[in-house]
Amino acid sequence: MRTEPNPGRLQRLFARLDREPERPASLHVPGMSRHRVALLGATLAFYLAIVWAVVINSWLVRLDWQVMFFRPYQQWPQVHAFLDYFVVLGQRGPTAVMVMAWLGWRSWRQHTLRPLLVLGASLLLLNATVGAAKYGMGRLGPHYATLIGSNEMGQGGDIFPSGHTANAVVTWGILAYLASTPRARRYLSAGSALVSLGVGLTTVYLGTHWLSDVVLGWAAGLLVLLALPWCEPLITRVEAWIFSLREAWRHRPAPVMPTPAAPVPVGASSDALPQSARTAEGGSLRDPSAEEGTKSGRDPVGAGHGGTGRTARQERAHNLRPDRAPGTPSGTRRPQPPDRVAPRSTSARPVTGG
Numbered sequence: 001m002r003t004e005p006n007p008g009r010l011q012r013l014f015a016r017l018d019r020e021p022e023r024p025a026s027l028h029v030p031g032m033s034r035h036r037v038a039l040l041g042a043t044l045a046f047y048l049a050i051v052w053a054v055v056i057n058s059w060l061v062r063l064d065w066q067v068m069f070f071r072p073y074q075q076w077p078q079v080h081a082f083l084d085y086f087v088v089l090g091q092r093g094p095t096a097v098m099v100m101a102w103l104g105w106r107s108w109r110q111h112t113l114r115p116l117l118v119l120g121a122s123l124l125l126l127n128a129t130v131g132a133a134k135y136g137m138g139r140l141g142p143h144y145a146t147l148i149g150s151n152e153m154g155q156g157g158d159i160f161p162s163g164h165t166a167n168a169v170v171t172w173g174i175l176a177y178l179a180s181t182p183r184a185r186r187y188l189s190a191g192s193a194l195v196s197l198g199v200g201l202t203t204v205y206l207g208t209h210w211l212s213d214v215v216l217g218w219a220a221g222l223l224v225l226l227a228l229p230w231c232e233p234l235i236t237r238v239e240a241w242i243f244s245l246r247e248a249w250r251h252r253p254a255p256v257m258p259t260p261a262a263p264v265p266v267g268a269s270s271d272a273l274p275q276s277a278r279t280a281e282g283g284s285l286r287d288p289s290a291e292e293g294t295k296s297g298r299d300p301v302g303a304g305h306g307g308t309g310r311t312a313r314q315e316r317a318h319n320l321r322p323d324r325a326p327g328t329p330s331g332t333r334r335p336q337p338p339d340r341v342a343p344r345s346t347s348a349r350p351v352t353g354g
Helices: 009-017 034-055 059-070 077-090 092-110 114-137 163-177 182-206 211-250 288-295 312-317
Strands: none
Touching: 034 059, 034 211, 059 211, 077 092, 077 163, 077 182, 092 114, 092 163, 114 163, 114 211, 163 182, 163 211, 182 211
């Protein structure tokens, strides 16, 4: 008995891609529950505690200097090349392009713009909050430190909190936030946590950030993810507005193109012209004298060129080249000079015109 082979993973993937796009019956939209509000408040308190510990030059600043003097990139130089590439997972440009490509495909499959709008809202919140904190506190990085044991605050720097770490938390955490099933949400949450943890520790290994910068970056990214449900009503209104614009564009009236007038031939009589050509723009009709001449069998006055009553054929017949004179009876086309005697003819009559 022969059985059909089980399709492989690649065949199942292609079969899923071949299905028609369809919008799910119910899209999971996280709400601002009490558990989320409590977690948001705890994360905000932790954020403020880290900032205060750095401002007052506490034990956290001393730990930052100890890690910097330890120089992890010199302790394990064999992983330096790999971590140079791994830290790209925290850069805003490359990660935004990768995640946007995946969410754009999901938007097309589900006939909704919510994944892309949620990503845009999260990146906007991230840039506003983290950017304001960076330039507001102005902390210098380990490579630019000026005084040992100092917190290096207010020196014009822009590394507190760590932008790489916060961006890794938000960009990869969006995938877990937009997951459609609880199982996928758990797996994506664990994956995004590992990536953000690795990116933060990689910046400490490379010496580009203090340890406190990375800890504050984790808290800053988590605050953005926890605050996203507050943006869901605005995202819904923006999506409905975009879809209404699309429907209005689809049902717009087609432009009416004007009908071009028929060309008027040169030298043609008024009866040979169509009615639209015989009527001018101002509404004037054709000439009555031209109609009378046509009915009597004579050409109307002005039908030819110059208004002399001659037809176009007569005009062409008398349109000779100016460099040639009319032919003579002897056949030459040039006038005879006055001192030249005409040749004798065998005829008894003299040649006239010579």
